[in-house]
Amino acid sequence: MARSVDAARPWTISRGHAWLLAAPLVFLAIFFLWPLARVVVRGFVDPALGLGNYARIFGDGPYLRVIWNTIETAAAVTAICLVVAYPVAYVMARARGAWLQIMAALIVIPLWTSVVIRSYAWMVVFQRRGVLNDLLLGLGLVDTPVRFLPGSIGVHVGMVHIMLPFMILPLVANMRGIDQTLLRAAEILGANPFNAFLRVFLPLSLPGINAGVALVFMTSLGFFITPALLGGPQHMMAAVLIEQQANVYLNWGLASALASTLLVVTLAIYLFYLRVTGGAAGTAIGR
Amino acid sequence: MAGGGILRIMLVGFAALVLGYLILPTFIVVPLSFSNQNYLSFPPPGWSTRWYEAMAGDLAWPQAAVNSFLIGVPTALLSVVLGTLAALAVKRGRLGWAAAASAVVVAPMLLPHVIMAIGLYPVMLDLGMLRGFLSVVVAHTVVAMPLVFITVCASLGSYGEALELAAMTCGAGPWATFRHVTFPMIRTGMLVGGVLAFATSFDELMLSLFLTGPGTRTLPRLIWEQLNMFLTPTIAAVATLIFAFSLLLLGAAAALQARGRAQPVLRHG
Numbered sequence: 001m002a003r004s005v006d007a008a009r010p011w012t013i014s015r016g017h018a019w020l021l022a023a024p025l026v027f028l029a030i031f032f033l034w035p036l037a038r039v040v041v042r043g044f045v046d047p048a049l050g051l052g053n054y055a056r057i058f059g060d061g062p063y064l065r066v067i068w069n070t071i072e073t074a075a076a077v078t079a080i081c082l083v084v085a086y087p088v089a090y091v092m093a094r095a096r097g098a099w100l101q102i103m104a105a106l107i108v109i110p111l112w113t114s115v116v117i118r119s120y121a122w123m124v125v126f127q128r129r130g131v132l133n134d135l136l137l138g139l140g141l142v143d144t145p146v147r148f149l150p151g152s153i154g155v156h157v158g159m160v161h162i163m164l165p166f167m168i169l170p171l172v173a174n175m176r177g178i179d180q181t182l183l184r185a186a187e188i189l190g191a192n193p194f195n196a197f198l199r200v201f202l203p204l205s206l207p208g209i210n211a212g213v214a215l216v217f218m219t220s221l222g223f224f225i226t227p228a229l230l231g232g233p234q235h236m237m238a239a240v241l242i243e244q245q246a247n248v249y250l251n252w253g254l255a256s257a258l259a260s261t262l263l264v265v266t267l268a269i270y271l272f273y274l275r276v277t278g279g280a281a282g283t284a285i286g287r
Numbered sequence: 288m289a290g291g292g293i294l295r296i297m298l299v300g301f302a303a304l305v306l307g308y309l310i311l312p313t314f315i316v317v318p319l320s321f322s323n324q325n326y327l328s329f330p331p332p333g334w335s336t337r338w339y340e341a342m343a344g345d346l347a348w349p350q351a352a353v354n355s356f357l358i359g360v361p362t363a364l365l366s367v368v369l370g371t372l373a374a375l376a377v378k379r380g381r382l383g384w385a386a387a388a389s390a391v392v393v394a395p396m397l398l399p400h401v402i403m404a405i406g407l408y409p410v411m412l413d414l415g416m417l418r419g420f421l422s423v424v425v426a427h428t429v430v431a432m433p434l435v436f437i438t439v440c441a442s443l444g445s446y447g448e449a450l451e452l453a454a455m456t457c458g459a460g461p462w463a464t465f466r467h468v469t470f471p472m473i474r475t476g477m478l479v480g481g482v483l484a485f486a487t488s489f490d491e492l493m494l495s496l497f498l499t500g501p502g503t504r505t506l507p508r509l510i511w512e513q514l515n516m517f518l519t520p521t522i523a524a525v526a527t528l529i530f531a532f533s534l535l536l537l538g539a540a541a542a543l544q545a546r547g548r549a550q551p552v553l554r555h556g
Binding site for chain 1: 298299301302305306308309310311312313315316319326327328329368369370372373375376377380382386388390391392394395397398399400401402403404405406407408409410425426428429432486490492493496497507510511514518522523526529530533534536537
């Protein structure tokens with residue numbers, strides 16, 4: 001239908017206005033694509049032409065450990081987020097009126113709180129004289145304050161806290177679109193509630209799961225603030241290492257090679273994300 | 288069905304716990320800012336406003352706040368212009384490569400900022416823009432523009448092209464059609480996108496870390512530098528003020544959207 005309408009109006013706003021994209025695309029070409037290209041090239045030419053930087057990264061040194069730790073942490077954070085977010089999204093998808101408003105507010109307010117400030121709050125919780133140690137000492141569970149920082153517990157708790165809304169919201173968006181009569185149909189046909197959930201609801205929520213998982217995993221790979229403040233050298237992640245190599249050691253070649261590695265992994269997940277959201281980039285987060 | 292009832296209570300209880308965890312940091316930072324102690328003990332043993340006084344006495348904080356606005360406002364304006372143009376082209380342009388174009392426009396929002404930071408640093412150095420306001424504004428626009436693009440795309444998708452076609456059939460040119468038909472329809476999306484773009488810039492650390500200098504230092508960068516040196520409740524006082532301001536922004540965005548169409552207000556962390 002759109003085609004025939006289009007053919008009938010050769011002069012409309014819809015035709016020949018590709019130049020509207022020119023300004024944003026030129027802007028992105030200069031300040032997004034060109035910088036990325038320079039990072040990739042620099043990884044091969046600085047300080048000397050060749051694969052030297054990549055040999056250092058993948059030569060079983062501390063750098064490879066950081067990359068693995070980054071992938072492991074991102075995977076763990078994604079898994080925790082999915083398990084925690086799914087029941088919350090389920091409740092939220094069925095909530096109505098004021099309850100829905102309250103839940104939405106409690107999810108959106110943290111999203112509007114600075115990431116630096118939220119990581120600072122977790123430092124207050126996990127430090128030696130912090131909230132958690134006070135609680136543990138008060139309950140008599142430990143005799144001396146536990147040293148949580150720097151370490152992986154703080155990193156995981158802090159990262160899950162930041163990523164959780166990005167898992168809950170795509171799930172809710174998906175679950176609200178699931179036809180509840182299908183579940184009733186399954187029960188009428190003899191499925192118990194558990195089976196109806198497992199065989200009907202869960203498969204139907206798969207698009208939401210895919211979008212949330214891709215989004216959270218991709219974002220987690222690039223985390224900087226939380227691991228830098230709460231993880232320390234014991235729990236180093238890629239972005240922290242890259243920033244350190246560039247800003248502190250002025251090792252731009254190695255930093256660029258590390259960034260290119262991170263870029264390849266992230267782009268692969270981005271392509272998966274575009275596929276699961278039907279090519280409409282950002283739809284799952286935008287609405 | 289009795290088993291279903293228990294399960295339901297457990298589900299709701301679990302959801303309540305998770306929402307408590309989400310809101311917890313706020314309930315720590317705000318009381319801490321009124322502590323009378325110079326260490327971060329919680330709950331504070333006594334109350335005072337000394338950390339707000341300490342903050343007001345340090346000129347670095349108001350300077351950083353001013354810088355954050357001098358960077359955030361132009362970022363929002365530039366993002367609205369570029370993001371709206373991109374959305375119009377993708378949604379109304381009938382391009383064969385619209386999907387590819389929108390993938391490129393959205394990508395900067397989702398890729399790790401550190402990659403763009405180390406790429407933009409030498410580019411800005413070559414252009415002679417490093418450490419100036421313009422370099423940070425440009426960098427923030429790259430990562431904030433997708434939010435405008437997404438909200439305006441949603442606005443454009445909420446009504447049919449038939450309205451624009453009708454205007455043109457009645458003799459309106461492309462510009463008149465945009466001004467009197469398209470613009471009123473997407474105005475809310477542009478405004479909400481602009482607020483989101485400002486908020487993104489206001490909270491951005493990594494690009495600021497590489498591209499700002501002593502004269503252009505933003506609030507997140509100053510908080511970051513202070514956090515790495517000492518952990519006094521001054522930062523909690525700053526954080527409380529920023530939190531109050533963010534709530535205002537969120538309220539503004541929510542009110543704008545309530546006037547337009549319901550759509551959750553998100554921001555990329």
